Structures are given as C-alpha cells and as structure tokens.
Amino acid sequence: MKKDIILAGVGGQGILSIAATIGLAAVDMGLHLKQAEVHGMSQRGGDVQSNLRISDKEIASDLIPKGKADIIISVEPMESLRYLPMLSPEGWLITNTTPYINIPNYPPMEKVMEEIEKLPHQVALDADKIAKDLGSGRSANMVILGAASPFLDIPVENLEKAITKLFTPKGEEVVDVNIKCFRAGREVSENNS
Amino acid sequence: MNRLLLLGDEAIAQAGIDAGISGVYAYPGTPSTEITEYILASKEAREKNIIASWTTNEKTAMEAALGMSYAGKRAMVCMKHVGLNVAADPFINSAITGANGGLIVLAADDPSMHSSQNEQDSRFYGKFAMIPMLEPSNQQEAYDMVIYGFDLSEKFKIPVLLRITTRLAHSRAGVVLNGKREQNKVGLPENYRRFILLPAIARRQYKQLLEQQAAYEDEALKSSFNQYIDGPDKSKGIITCGLGLNYLYENYPDRNVPFPVLKIGQYPVPTEMVRKLYNECESILVLEDGYPFLEEMLRGLLNHGKQINGRMDGTVPRDGELNPNIVAVALGMKDEWGNPIPEIVAPRPPSLCKGCPHIFSYNALNEAIAEFGKGRVFADIGCYALGALQPYDAISSCVDMGASITMAKGAADAGLVPAVAVIGDSTFTHSGMTGLLDAVIDNSPITVLVLDNATTAMTGGQPSSASGKIEDVCLALGVEKEHIHVINPIPKNHEENMNIMKKELLYKGVSVIIPRRECIVTATKRLKEKRKVK
Numbered sequence: 075m076k077k078d079i080i081l082a083g084v085g086g087q088g089i090l091s092i093a094a095t096i097g098l099a100a101v102d103m104g105l106h107l108k109q110a111e112v113h114g115m116s117q118r119g120g121d122v123q124s125n126l127r128i129s130d131k132e133i134a135s136d137l138i139p140k141g142k143a144d145i146i147i148s149v150e151p152m153e154s155l156r157y158l159p160m161l162s163p164e165g166w167l168i169t170n171t172t173p174y175i176n177i178p179n180y181p182p183m184e185k186v187m188e189e190i191e192k193l194p195h196q197v198a199l200d201a202d203k204i205a206k207d208l209g210s211g212r213s214a215n216m217v218i219l220g221a222a223s224p225f226l227d228i229p230v231e232n233l234e235k236a237i238t239k240l241f242t243p244k245g246e247e248v249v250d251v252n253i254k255c256f257r258a259g260r261e262v263s264e265n266n267s
Numbered sequence: 268m269n270r271l272l273l274l275g276d277e278a279i280a281q282a283g284i285d286a287g288i289s290g291v292y293a294y295p296g297t298p299s300t301e302i303t304e305y306i307l308a309s310k311e312a313r314e315k316n317i318i319a320s321w322t323t324n325e326k327t328a329m330e331a332a333l334g335m336s337y338a339g340k341r342a343m344v345c346m347k348h349v350g351l352n353v354a355a356d357p358f359i360n361s362a363i364t365g366a367n368g369g370l371i372v373l374a375a376d377d378p379s380m381h382s383s384q385n386e387q388d389s390r391f392y393g394k395f396a397m398i399p400m401l402e403p404s405n406q407q408e409a410y411d412m413v414i415y416g417f418d419l420s421e422k423f424k425i426p427v428l429l430r431i432t433t434r435l436a437h438s439r440a441g442v443v444l445n446g447k448r449e450q451n452k453v454g455l456p457e458n459y460r461r462f463i464l465l466p467a468i469a470r471r472q473y474k475q476l477l478e479q480q481a482a483y484e485d486e487a488l489k490s491s492f493n494q495y496i497d498g499p500d501k502s503k504g505i506i507t508c509g510l511g512l513n514y515l516y517e518n519y520p521d522r523n524v525p526f527p528v529l530k531i532g533q534y535p536v537p538t539e540m541v542r543k544l545y546n547e548c549e550s551i552l553v554l555e556d557g558y559p560f561l562e563e564m565l566r567g568l569l570n571h572g573k574q575i576n577g578r579m580d581g582t583v584p585r586d587g588e589l590n591p592n593i594v595a596v597a598l599g600m601k602d603e604w605g606n607p608i609p610e611i612v613a614p615r616p617p618s619l620c621k622g623c624p625h626i627f628s629y630n631a632l633n634e635a636i637a638e639f640g641k642g643r644v645f646a647d648i649g650c651y652a653l654g655a656l657q658p659y660d661a662i663s664s665c666v667d668m669g670a671s672i673t674m675a676k677g678a679a680d681a682g683l684v685p686a687v688a689v690i691g692d693s694t695f696t697h698s699g700m701t702g703l704l705d706a707v708i709d710n711s712p713i714t715v716l717v718l719d720n721a722t723t724a725m726t727g728g729q730p731s732s733a734s735g736k737i738e739d740v741c742l743a744l745g746v747e748k749e750h751i752h753v754i755n756p757i758p759k760n761h762e763e764n765m766n767i768m769k770k771e772l773l774y775k776g777v778s779v780i781i782p783r784r785e786c787i788v789t790a791t792k793r794l795k796e797k798r799k800v801k
Contacts, residue, residue, distance in 0.1 A: 084615065101272055101441070110438040111274075112381070113297060113727075118650065120617035125438075134516035136438035139591035141604040155612050161605040176618065178657075181611035189609040 075105070075227055076129040078138040080157045082148040084174045085122045088215045089149060091240065093124050095219060098236035099228050100128040110136045119176050121153055128228075147222045149201070149215055150174045151186045158193075166195040168222040168263070170214060172202035197221050199262045205255050210248075213255040220259025230260065270443050275435035278406045278442045279345075279373060280305035282413030286369070287448040289340035290318035292328035294697065295726035296347030297382035298436035299375035303345055304727070315450065321723075323732045324668070324697040325350035329357040329372065336370040336426070337462055339454030341417055345373040348389050353668065353698070355392070361426045362396040363464055363472045367456040369417035370426040377433045378557050378588035384648075384667070386586065388557035393428040393534060397476055399483045400428040400534040401492065402509045406440040408492065408532060414446040419486065423479060424456075432556050434510055434588060484535045492532030495540055500525040504548030506541070507531065508561060511554030514594040536561060545573065552597060553577035556589050616656060624784035625651045627756035627764070628718055629661040631782075632687065634761075635768035639685060645678065647671035647699070649691035650725045650786075651718050662689060669698025675713045676706045685772040688715045692733035693723040700740060703777070707745040712775045714768070717741075720786035728789040741779045750778035757784065 079096070083089040093109055100107050110125040125138045140159050146167045148154030154169035161167065169190060173183060190198050201217035216237065223233055234253055241249045273281065280302045283291060293303040306312045306319040318335075322328040325346040332344035346354060351374045358372060374389035393400035401416055403409040409431060416427045456462065461472055487493055503526045507515055512530050516522045529544045531537075545551060545565075550573055553562040562577040576582035582597045583589070595602045619626050629651075636643060646652055646662035647670060654661040664674055671688035679686040690699045695717050706713055717737055723729040733740075741751050750771065754764045764782070771778040785793075 085617065097272065097439070106441065107272065108438060108440045110434060113301070113437050118617035118620060118653065118725075119615075121615040133440075134513040134522065135591050136434050136440075136510070136513065137590050139517060139595070140602075141592075143605070152612055153615070155609050158606040158608055159604040163605070165605070177613055177615055179613045181613060185611045189611065193606075 076131070077127070077145065077227055078143045079126040079128075080138065080143045080146045080160050081124040081126060082146060082153040082157050083122060083150050084153060084176065085119050087149045087174065089122065089124055092147060092149075092215050092219045093126050095233065095236045095240055096126060096128070096226065096228070098239060099232040102236065103228065103232060105130055106133050108133045108136050121156060123157060145222060145225050147218060149218055151183075151190060151198070152181065155186070155189055164195070166197070166225050167193050168197045168218060168225070170201040170218055171198050172200055172214070197263050197266055199259065201259065204258050204262075208251060208254050208258060210251040210255065213252050216252045216255040217259035220256035220261075221263045223256070223260050224263050270441050272439055273406060273442045274301055274437060274439050275403070275406050275409050275431060276301035276375075276437070277305045278410040279413055279429070279431070280309070281442070281444060282410040282446065283343045283371075284309060284312050284315070284317065285444060285446040285448070286414045286417045287341055287450045288317060288343050289368075289450045290320070290332070290335050291343045291345065292320050292322050292331045293345040294322055294325045294328055294350060295723050295729045296350050296375070297726055298377060298433040299345045299347045299350070299373060300726045300729070301436070302373065304729075321729050321732070325354040326357060329354035329361070332370060332372075333357060333361050333364070333366075336366045336368045337456060337459070339368045339456075340451045341369040343371045343373060343413075346375070347383065348374055348376040348387050349383060349385065349667065350374070351389055351392055358392065359396050360464060362398045362476055363469055364462045365424045365472070366420050366426050367424065367454070368451050369420040371413060371416045371420060371429050372426055373429045373431070375431050375433070375436050376557055379433070381433050384665070386557070388560055389428065389430045390534065390557065390560045393430065396428070397480060398425055398428055399423070399486065400430060402430045402532055402534070403435060404507075404509055404512045404530070404532060406435065406438070406442050409435060410442050410444070412492065412532070423482065425479070430509075432509060432588065434556070480535065484537060487533040487535055488537040488539055490533040493537055493540060494530045495543065496524070496528040496530065498524055498526045498528065501527065501548045503550050503552055504529065504544040505552045505554065506544065506561060508555035510556050511589055511594070514589050514591045515554060517591040518595050518598060518600060531561065536564065541565065550574040550576065552582065554583065554589060554594060554597065617653060618656065619650065619653050620787050622787040623650070624720055624756040624782060624787070625654065625718055626659075627758060627761065628716060628782040629654045629659045631756070631761055631764040631768055632689070632716065633659065633661050635765045635772060636685070636687065639772070643678075643683060643685060644687045644689055645671045645674040647688075647690040647694045649694050651689055651691060654689070668694055669702055672699050672706060672713070672715055673702035675715070676702065676709070676711045679711045679713045680709070684712045684775075686713050687772070688713060690715065690717055691724070692717060692719040692721065692737060693731040695737065696731070696733040696740070700744065703741065703746070703779075704744045706777045710776050713777055714771045714774070715777070715779045717779060717781045719781050719783040722786045722789045724786045724788065728786065728792065737781055746777050746779050750774060750776065751781070752779070753781045753783055755784055756782040
C-alpha cells in the first residue's frame with residue numbers, strides 16, 4: 075500500500091488539519107509516513123501545499139516525485155490546478171469549488187471549473203456550503219477530507235477515529251459536527267465516482 | 268520503544284532534551300524556529316530546568332551557548348543559515364577556544380530560498396572553522412546525530428556544527444527516541460586559559476586545532492553516518508550528502524541502486540572512502556543539497572581526473588534544492604510529469620494580513636514621501652518586506668537584518684535626502700541599534716520608522732526583545748526627544764500620521780517614528796486564548 079497525497083490551499087485555510095487527520099489514522103495503522111510542510115513567509119495568504127506520503131514500506135523521499143501523486147486534495151479550486159504536474163495519469167483530484175479570492179487577477183470561476191472538469195478523475199464539491207448547511211462553516215476541510223476518503227485506502231472507521239481524537243480537546247459538539255461534515259463529503263464522492 | 272511523529276526540527280529539539288542539554292539559545296529564523304519553540308513548549312524541558320531563550324540576535328545566542336559550555340554544561344544554539352553570518356565571529360573563534368561542556372551549533376540552510384534572501388551552504392562555515400560537522404539524511408538521523416554530536420563535542424572538546432536544510436526541518440516522520448542522559452554539573456575547563464584568545468595563547472590553540480584535523484577525519488571514517496554501499500555496476504559511483512540519498516533511493520524500487528554509493532553524513536570528508544569509490548568506478552556523480560561543496564573538492568582546480576558529474580557541469584542544476592525528479596534526470600532516467608499548470612492559474616504570493624498595522628504605516632509613508640519620488644525607502648527583514656509587493660510598492664531595499672538604517676545613512680550621506688529606514692521592533696534590537704548610533708554620531712538626515720507590532724511576526728510570533736524599550740533606546744543613543752514620535756497606525760489616523768512623517772522627512776537630522784500596534788495575528792490568537800480561559 076502506498077498513497078502519495080498533495081494537500082493544497084491558501085495559507086490559513088487549514089490544510090494541515092487534514093494532513094494531521096490522515097497522518098494520525100495512518101500511524102495508528104502502523105503505516106510509515108512522511109509529511110513535508112510549508113512554514114514561514116508563504117503562510118501569509120500565499121499558496122501553500124503539503125506533501126503527505128503514507129506506505130506500508132519505508133519511505134525514502136520527503137517530496138513526492140512529479141507525475142507520481144495519487145491524489146490532490148485541495149480546499150481551493152484554483153490552487154488544485156497549480157499541482158497538476160504532480161498528479162499521475164491515474165490520479166484523482168478532489169477539490170472545493172468555493173474560491174478564496176485575495177488576489178486582483180483571480181481567473182473567472184467558469185474557466186477554473188472548465189479546467190477541473192477536463193480531468194478524467196475528479197470530484198469537485200462546494201465544501202463551504204455543505205459545511206455551512208451542517209452548522210459549521212469552519213469545517214469545510216473535513217468535508218473535503220470526507221470526499222477524498224474513498225481514495226485513501228484507509229478504512230473509514232480509522233479516519234473517523236482520528237477526527238474524534240483530534241477534535242476531542244475542543245469538545246464533543248466540535249467532534250460531532252466534524253464527523254457529520256466528513257460523512258457528507260464522503261457521500262458526495264460515493265455518489266459521483 | 269518510544270516512537271513519535273516529529274518534524275526534523277522537533278526531532279533535534281527532543282534529542283537535545285534527551286542528550287542532557289542545560290540550555291538552548293536562538294534567534295527565530297525559518298527554517299530553524301521550531302527547535303526552540305518545541306523546547307519552550309516541552310513539559311519535560313521545564314521539569315529539567317532547561318533554559319530555552321530567544322536571544323536578541325544569533326551572535327548573543329552563540330556567545331551565551333559558549334559560556335554555558337565553558338561552565339561545563341551542554342548547550343545548543345540554533346539559527347537559520349544567514350544567522351550564522353551574524354554569529355560568525357564567536358563561531359569561528361569557538362573552534363580556537365574549544366568547548367568544555369558539549370556544544371552543538373545548529374544551522375538550518377534554505378536551498379531554493381523558500382523563506383530567505385540567499386541559499387548559502389553552512390558546510391563552508393564548518394570547513395572554515397575546521398570543526399567536525401554532521402548532516403542528517405532523515406529525521407531519525409537528525410535525532411541520533413544530536414545525541415552522538417554531544418559525545419563527539421565532549422570527546423574532542425570542540426563545538427560541532429549540525430547542518431540541516433528546510434526540507435528536513437519542516438518534514439514529519441516517525442522517530443524512535445533512544446537516549447536519556449543527565450545534565451552535566453557545573454565545572455570549569457581543566458585549563459580555562461584556552462578561552463583567553465590573546466595571540467600567544469591563540470597561536471597555541473590554533474596549532475592544536477590543526478593537529479586535531481586528522482583525528483576528526485578518522486572519526487568520520489569510523490562513523491556509522493558515513494557508509495559505503497557497494498553495487499555491481501561500476502560505470503558510476505554516487506556520492507550523496509544529506510537528503511541526496513533519499514532522492515536517489517526514491518528512483519529505485521526497494522532501494523536497489525545498481526551503483527556503489529558513498530553516503531556522507533559526517534565531515535571532514537573521509538578521504539579514504541572517497542578514494543575507494545573513485546578507484547573502483549569509472550565516473551562519479553555527486554548529489555548534495557546546497558552548493559557543490561564536496562564536488563568542488565573532488566574536482567580540484569585542474570579537474571584532470573575521472574569524469575565527475577554534479578552541479579558544476581549541469582548534470583544537476585547549479586541552484587535550488589534537490590528533488591526526486593532532478594536526481595532521476597541526473598541518472599539519465601525518464602522524468603514524466605503530469606499535466607502542465609493551466610495558463611489561467613495566477614500566482615498567489617504571500618501578502619500582508621488583512622488589518623495588519625504595516626498596511627497603514629505604508630499607506631501614510633507612501634503619501635508622505637510621494638513628492639520626493641520612489642527609491643528612498645530602505646526596508647529590512649520581516650513581514651514588512653512584503654511592502655515591496657503591490658499595491659504598496661513602498662520599499663526599495665531589503666538586504667540583511669539591520670541594513671535599513673545603515674543603508675539609509677549611507678544613502679543620505681551620499682546626498683539622497685530624505686532617506687527613510689523601515690525596520691521592525693525585533694529587527695531593531697537584533698541589529699538596528701548600532702546603526703542608529705552611527706547615524707546619530709554623524710547627524711545623518713534620516714527618518715527611521717520602527718514598526719512596533721510587539722512581536723517577531725514573520726517567524727510565528729515569538730516575543731520581541733524590543734518590547735517596551737524602543738523610545739528609551741533611541742533616547743539613550745542620542746536621538747532628540749522632539750524627533751521621536753509614537754503613532755497608532757490605523758486608518759482613522761492616516762492624515763495625522765502622514766503629517767508627522769512629512770514633517771520629519773524635512774528634518775536634517777535623525778528622527779524616529781514608531782508606529783505601534785500589535786500584530787493582527789498574535790492579537791487574534793491572544794484574544795482567542797483569553798476567551799477560552801473564560
């Protein structure tokens with residue numbers, strides 16, 4: 075088993091809690107993991123990505139080779155496209171469709187969607203709306219994780235266990251809503267793919 | 268077995284605790300910051316009374332660590348690569364004095380300049396100082412090398428340089444913890460006069476350092492961090508330093524590299540191992556993250572031996588960090604990328620946060636200085652360097668910590684009047700104060716903006732040594748009281764702030780304006796925690 079995952083978004087959007095959840099589940103299962111993060115200046119509203127690698131064998135490189143990523147998980151639609159050179163021909167792209175616009179030259183949304191829809195394997199969903207409807211606008215990242223979950227080769231129970239563990243310090247309510255968001259995202263993928 | 272998921276930086280921090288350090292000294296700098304942050308947050312470190320201190324700059328950190336080592340205890344000092352430039356004086360001289368308690372100097376390099384102004388390779392500093400040097404290839408080695416490094420340092424009574432790069436510093440992996448040792452007791456060096464670097468003593472000490480070189484190399488030869496891994500195909504021998512090994516392995520399923528590989532993790536370079544590889548193989552490929560440090564040594568000036576490939580002949584790009592694809596190309600393998608980035612994807616550079624006080628300082632400054640034209644604002648290292656970007660386009664330089672004030676002085680001395688310096692509070696105490704004194708002594712016509720957001724913001728909000736001291740420092744350095752202004756950078760005060768700047772731009776001496784408002788990120792974090800407590 076080997077999954078090479080690119081997590082993408084804008085600094086401050088919470089891609090690292092997606093990484094932390096997958097990481098926790100993977101480590102619990104006794105898998106090897108390497109995760110390269112971006113710290114420092116780029117976190118100030120710039121594009122950020124994380125290379126997350128999980129495998130049942132020892133992992134050599136902290137970086138995923140270009141053209142070899144199995145999944146791109148993006149919390150922002152334009153950012154999902156920035157990492158296409160990383161994606162393998164069989165790879166999946168899972169992305170949010172709510173744009174994060176903090177630059178004056180953000181492309182028209184229909185053009186962004188056009189590019190996403192060109193891909194043979196993709197799931198695009200409005201995670202912000204789904205999360206808001208479930209009562210927690212801040213949990214859009216868990217909706218995205220849910221949508222990505224069928225492609226991770228990690229049992230859904232393990233992922234939910236990791237979410238519970240990660241959010242328990244913030245209280246039961248926060249755990250519940252994040253699990254709900256996760257399940258709603260998963261449902262979208264199961265119906266679409 | 269205690270296995271933790273740790274960043275490279277965190278593995279080094281935990282190893283420091285496990286190796287029995289009594290103190291860590293550091294000035295924040297990407298990618299080294301998380302080491303000291305981890306120790307500061309560690310309950311274990313607190314219980315062991317380990318001193319974890321953000322110092323005013325890297326030089327003071329290095330000297331404090333040397334002092335702790337002098338007193339017999341183990342100390343670690345951490346900095347980013349350019350910080351070692353600031354600490355270079357005590358660093359180089361610490362090789363002459365030697366250490367007493369174990370002393371590790373951690374330099375975190377930033378090839379590809381993810382968050383830096385250059386990609387200098389600290390291994391040259393290790394060679395320059397002629398001290399042993401360690402370079403991990405993964406998080407586990409980073410941990411193990413700290414434990415081993417303190418032994419090495421105490422065995423030879425010499426500081427040890429630990430060199431890492433961004434990719435390792437900020438990447439997580441499982442690390443097994445395997446060392447637990449007590450701290451040293453206070454104890455003077457057997458001969459403390461070796462710390463008195465008067466020429467007569469320094470000459471003797473230096474000779475000793477030279478004599479020790481062979482022993483350091485012998486240690487590297489025996490080290491488990493240096494490995495000769497044989498392979499059947501002798502058409503090529505590969506030397507890897509640091510992360511180079513991982514990218515090599517990535518290109519061979521199950522790590523079956525057909526060529527002999529020499530993995531280097533400890534310096535001085537063990538010549539014997541290199542000679543063996545050179546003699547047995549038809550050509551040599553060098554894979555090192557950073558400058559062609561080893562490659563240059565191997566080629567020599569005349570380069571008339573066997574074929575050597577690496578950064579210097581273009582087999583590997585001359586700049587930037589390594590990755591699996593670069594190494595694949597260097598090995599002559601196919602390198603297939605996914606789809607290209609669609610043209611519509613726009614760059615998304617970092618930017619000042621919404622509500623950041625610097626925005627309003629720059630808005631006022633831009634208007635105040637408009638009549639004199641562009642090219643007069645010398646900025647410094649910090650978030651406010653983002654003032655270079657649109658829509659501000661407010662600065663014309665950003666070179667090194669503290670250079671804003673001194674470059675403005677030089678430009679003003681040359682006749683570029685008015686000249687403005689923009690410097691953050693933490694950068695001001697790091698390296699700005701001495702330059703301000705120069706300007707006061709020469710009465711240079713400069714206007715200095717000390718942007719006081721009460722934190723070291725760019726590295727994540729560490730406390731600033733300047734907090735509560737800036738006006739007093741300026742006064743004490745001789746800036747006249749009526750030319751020191753504290754303003755509040757908020758939109759409502761725009762006119763007032765702009766007028767103060769306008770007035771001081773015309774003053775033919777040193778003036779200091781301090782726009783003071785807490786960083787929006789630390790303020791938000793603080794309020795959130797306050798709410799939690801309630």
